[in-house]
Every structure is written in C-alpha cells, then in structure tokens.
Amino acid sequence: MDxxxxxxxxxxxxxxxxxxxxxxxxxLLGTMVGVLPGLGAATTIALLLPLTFYLNETGAIIMLAGxxxxxxxxxxxxxxxxxxxxxxxxxxxxxxxxxxAKKGRAGAALGVCAFGSFFAGTxxxxxxxxxxxxxxxxxxEFGPPEYFTLAILGMTLVTFLAKxxxxxxxxxxxxxxxxxxxxxxxxxxxxxxxxxxxxxFSGLELVIIAMGLFGISEVFRxxxxxxxxxxVFRAPETFMALLPNRxxxxxxxxxxxxxxxxxxxxxxxxxxGAIISTFASYGxxxxxSRHPEQFGKGAIEGVAAPEAANNAASTGAxxxxxxxxxxxxxxxxxxxxxxxxxxxTPGPFLLKxxxxxxxxxxxxxxxxxxxxxxxNLPLVGLFARIAxxxxxxxxxxxxxxCILGAYGVNNNPFDILILLIFGIFGYFVExxxxxxxxxxxxxxxxxxxxxxxxxxxxxxxxxxxxxxxRPISTITLLLAILLFFSPVITIGLRKLRLKPNY
Amino acid sequence: MHLIKDKDFIGVLLFIxxxxxxxxxxxxxxxxxxxxxxxxxxxxxLSIILIILSSGLFIKFIRKRIQREELLEFKGRNKKxxxxxxxxxxxxxxxxxxxxxxSGILILTLLLKFVEERTWKLTxxxxxxxxxxxxxFGKYLGIPFPKGILGF
Numbered sequence: 001m002d003x004x005x006x007x008x009x010x011x012x013x014x015x016x017x018x019x020x021x022x023x024x025x026x027x028l029l030g031t032m033v034g035v036l037p038g039l040g041a042a043t044t045i046a047l048l049l050p051l052t053f054y055l056n057e058t059g060a061i062i063m064l065a066g067x068x069x070x071x072x073x074x075x076x077x078x079x080x081x082x083x084x085x086x087x088x089x090x091x092x093x094x095x096x097x098x099x100x101a102k103k104g105r106a107g108a109a110l111g112v113c114a115f116g117s118f119f120a121g122t123x124x125x126x127x128x129x130x131x132x133x134x135x136x137x138x139x140x141e142f143g144p145p146e147y148f149t150l151a152i153l154g155m156t157l158v159t160f161l162a163k164x165x166x167x168x169x170x171x172x173x174x175x176x177x178x179x180x181x182x183x184x185x186x187x188x189x190x191x192x193x194x195x196x197x198x199x200x201f202s203g204l205e206l207v208i209i210a211m212g213l214f215g216i217s218e219v220f221r222x223x224x225x226x227x228x229x230x231x232v233f234r235a236p237e238t239f240m241a242l243l244p245n246r247x248x249x250x251x252x253x254x255x256x257x258x259x260x261x262x263x264x265x266x267x268x269x270x271x272x273g274a275i276i277s278t279f280a281s282y283g284x285x286x287x288x289s290r291h292p293e294q295f296g297k298g299a300i301e302g303v304a305a306p307e308a309a310n311n312a313a314s315t316g317a318x319x320x321x322x323x324x325x326x327x328x329x330x331x332x333x334x335x336x337x338x339x340x341x342x343x344x345t346p347g348p349f350l351l352k353x354x355x356x357x358x359x360x361x362x363x364x365x366x367x368x369x370x371x372x373x374x375x376n377l378p379l380v381g382l383f384a385r386i387a388x389x390x391x392x393x394x395x396x397x398x399x400x401x402c403i404l405g406a407y408g409v410n411n412n413p414f415d416i417l418i419l420l421i422f423g424i425f426g427y428f429v430e431x432x433x434x435x436x437x438x439x440x441x442x443x444x445x446x447x448x449x450x451x452x453x454x455x456x457x458x459x460x461x462x463x464x465x466x467x468x469x470r471p472i473s474t475i476t477l478l479l480a481i482l483l484f485f486s487p488v489i490t491i492g493l494r495k496l497r498l499k500p501n502y
Numbered sequence: 503m504h505l506i507k508d509k510d511f512i513g514v515l516l517f518i519x520x521x522x523x524x525x526x527x528x529x530x531x532x533x534x535x536x537x538x539x540x541x542x543x544x545x546x547x548l549s550i551i552l553i554i555l556s557s558g559l560f561i562k563f564i565r566k567r568i569q570r571e572e573l574l575e576f577k578g579r580n581k582k583x584x585x586x587x588x589x590x591x592x593x594x595x596x597x598x599x600x601x602x603x604x605s606g607i608l609i610l611t612l613l614l615k616f617v618e619e620r621t622w623k624l625t626x627x628x629x630x631x632x633x634x635x636x637x638x639f640g641k642y643l644g645i646p647f648p649k650g651i652l653g654f
Binding site: 020022167168171174175177178181185187188192193195204219220223224225290336390393395396399400403413416423424428431432433434443446450453454457458459460462463481 | 505509510512513516517520523525527528529531532535536537538539541542543545548549551552555556557559562574579580582583584586587591592593594597598602606610611613614618619624628632635636652
C-alpha cells in the first residue's frame, strides 16, 4: 500500500485551504491568459511565474499546476471557437472541434475537452504512481535511431490526417519539413533557407504558422461568403442543451481511454512530446473508426482522443522529470525552474529526500485538473455562446486576436508578416484541395527527423542498417511501414473477401 | 481547355516552384557525406522528394484530364478579400508609424465597416473592446507594443 500512502501524503499537502485557494486562482488566471492565442502554456507560466515567488514552495508549485492546466484548456477553447490554435498541442483540436462549433455543438466539444482532460489526468496520475520505474528504463533505451524511427512512425499518420488526396497530404508534410529547416542549422549554426533575412535566422514559430494556416485563412473564407448566406445558429435556451448529449458521451469514452494510453506512453519518452501524441491519437481514432469520413467534419472522437492524449502526455512527462531530472518539454522545463528557484533539485533523489514535494506535486497536478473541470463547466455555457456570433462579426475579431497573439510570441512585427503570408497561403492551397494539418505535422517532426537521422548516420558511419539492427527501432520501423500501407492492405483484404466463390 | 485553371495543375506549379527554391537553397549549402551529413543534406533531399511527388501529381493530372477537370474557383466576394488582404498588409506598414493601438483601430474599422459592412454602432463596440484588450496586454502582461510617432 506504499503508493496509496504516498498519494495520501500528497493530497494532505495539496489540500490545505491555502493551497486549495492557490490552485483555484492558478486555474482561473491560466484559463484567462491561455485563451489569448500565441500565449501558450509555457508563455503563460513564464508570465505568471513571478506571482508565485511570494508563496511557499508547495503553494507555488500548486498554483503553477493550476496555471498550467488552465492555459492548456484555454488553448483548446480558442481552437474550438475560432479555429485559432492557442497552443501547439491544440492544433489537432481545430480539425474537428471547430467543425463541431460551426454545427452549433461548441458546448459539446468544450465539455468533452474539459472532461477528457480530467479523465486522462486521473488515469495519468494512476499511471505515474504505478509505472514510473519500469517505464523510465524503457525510455532510457531511446537513442537517435529509435527517435528517428518513432518520428517516421509519426509521419505515417499523414495518411490518416488527410481528408482528401494522400499524395497532396504527403506533399504538404514534406513542405512542412522543409519549413522546419529554415533558420540556423542546430548542429553547425549555419543559416539555412533564410535567404539573408535576419528575422528568419531563429526559424519559424509553430504557433504563428498554425494561426495563419487555420485562423487567418478562415477569416478570408468568412469574408468570401456573401453576408446573406452566412450561417447563424440560434443558441439553445437551456444550459444543459449546450453540454454533450448522451450519444456524444458514449462516442467519446473509448477514444478518451485510447488517447490516454497513447499520450501517456509518448509523454514518458523524453522529447516525445504532447504534440506528437495528439496527432498520433487522432490518426489512430480515424484509422479504427467505422466512419472515418466524418473526421474533419465534426467527429467528437476527433476532439476527445487528442485532448485526452495531450493531458496524459503532460502527466507522463513528469516521469523523466521527477526520476531523472530531464524536462521533456518547455512547460516541464519551466516547472523545473520554478522548483529549483525554491531550492529543490529534481532528480532521482527527490523521491527519497522530499517525498512530500514529489507527491505534493503529483497530486496538485491532479487537483489542478479537477479545479479546471469545476471552474470551466459553467464557463462552457458562456464560451459556447460566442460560437453563435455571426461570422461577419467574428472574422475581424479573429484577425485582430491572431495579430495580437502573433506579435506577443516574440514582440516582433515580422511575425505578423509571417502570419499573413501563411494565412494567404493556407487560404489559397485549401482551394487547391491541399490541407494544412499534414504540413503542421511535418513541421513538428521534420527537425526531429533531421537531427536524429544525422546523429544516427554519424553513429553508424553512413550505414542505414543501424535502423534495422536495434530491436526498438526495427519494430517501430516495421510498424510504420505496416501503418503506411494499412489502407491498401485493408482494401485488398476486402476485395479478397468480396470475391465470389465460383 | 482550362489547363491553367485546374486545381492539380496549379498545385503542381506551386510545389515545383517551392521545391526549386529549396533545391537551390540546399545546393548552396554543404551537403556533407552520408557518414557526416552537413546542413544542406536534409533540405536538398527533401526538395528532390518534393519534385518527385509533384511529378506524381502531374501524372495524375494528365490521366484525370481525359475524364474531368476540377477547376479552381474564386466564388463570392473576391473584391472584399482583396481589400482585406490589402488592409492587413497596409496595417503592417503603418504599424511602426502609427503604433499598435491606432493602426489596430484602423484595421478593425476597415474590416468591420468596409469589408463586412456592419453598422457603425457594432463597429464601435468591437473596436473599443479590442483596444481595451490591447491595453491590458501592454500594461499588465508587459508586452512592448510598437509605439507610433504619437507616443502610444
């Protein structure tokens, strides 16, 4: 019952009245700042970090956990309502969340989002308590070849992300990878594809590209529609009608569970990242769904699974942080910084030297999650009503918020230019039936593929056999090949079965 | 004969241009060897893959043309979109001279009143709300917005 005792210790630390209030305040502030796009969870934490300096160490960490969850949820809110991914991890949520909002089901999407986060958070904490030691050993096996094959596996998801032509989706993904190389080469610091533009040396920013491709291009599409033709839904009268209905709940439970498992496993691998887990779980849901054609048109599974995965991955990311002292993403790195400011060194010894701190942190993450659910369910009603504002009013506001957010990322007007360029590009290529989501996936995975490929080839002195001589990378690569050709295989099998027996 | 207007054909052209730019960019950098890949290695081979994929799309386009054409269409209010794009680029140019607040007010008014043809009352409400949000951003979150010649 060791784990049970540990969790109890954690809860007793986290649940004092004072800490509870910090947690509530953190969740509220986090949501408020997180709703503004461009200000992701990492930026929000960085902005609000000074607030926590005045608190004691446990209080500070608890408040930060609240801010973190609030910011994550805030990012998903704008994805659903405005098609502005306020956060890189909520890019996938745009795909079906916004479509749901257009059909008048914004409340359902928001509700599933909040509940999915809570669900994944709960299972994540359980996973963290039970599986931390064996998982960390598994994650330590990952060298450059394993990361490379993992990223390749991620790239095969492109075929599932696409609504239309697979060829066009792969072309967009390659373009995303090319864009990922813009800026200084991470290994030699030589500027690449920047064509002498100094502002490009630091590379392109994911959130800005995503805001352009999804947000600004949507503004142009809104402008395109004649005023008389715009769709206006009437907001439902009762609050309950805004929330997910029974059928929607039923559809989301299994995707949430699968999303949690995928997210947790990917989150544990340092550098795996919550973003990849959102794409992965979306791909899996679309693959196994009986109605894959509904994805991208407002399938609730497409919101439930990635949101759960995202949250489970963030919980999983605590395993390398707390056991090895390795922060696996920017947010966790900031939390690490915050812990260190209070004079505590995370790492293998934290669990032994400060069990109250370790479990206090774990449980406060969980309490942050619950708080979010309680605070945000009433807000769902308010947010969902925003989705009923006619698009002619919405468009200019979205444009303005995107500009504000893009500027806020680096305080550089050049970023607004990048935002506009990608907005126009997104609008134009969507007319040519090229979709933006595969490009984002390529942009995220490209740098990882390049770095690990170069490292692996350097390790093996130019031989590609390195990917087939290590067990984890071989299995991952085989899985990738299988996944890539699985639509063809399924069609083939179906044809075989349909063949008449005469 | 709507060759120029076919979606796939325009797509092929667009991506060929992108891959050529990347090809040149990657070619100029050191590509290194397989045992020691240089900075140009990845962009160079990506551009080649993209050229091959674009050729694939071109073949698909030629095959398809025998059956049917899918044309790129700009339906709806094209002039308004043009006005919006022009306005947004104009905004970027005026940002440094006018400052964030004033150019923000101008672009929102342009989009709401002239692109979307809303009433003055609604335009005013939204412009005021957005300006207030920018103030909060600048004042409490410490984002240094460009100040114009007027000093705010």
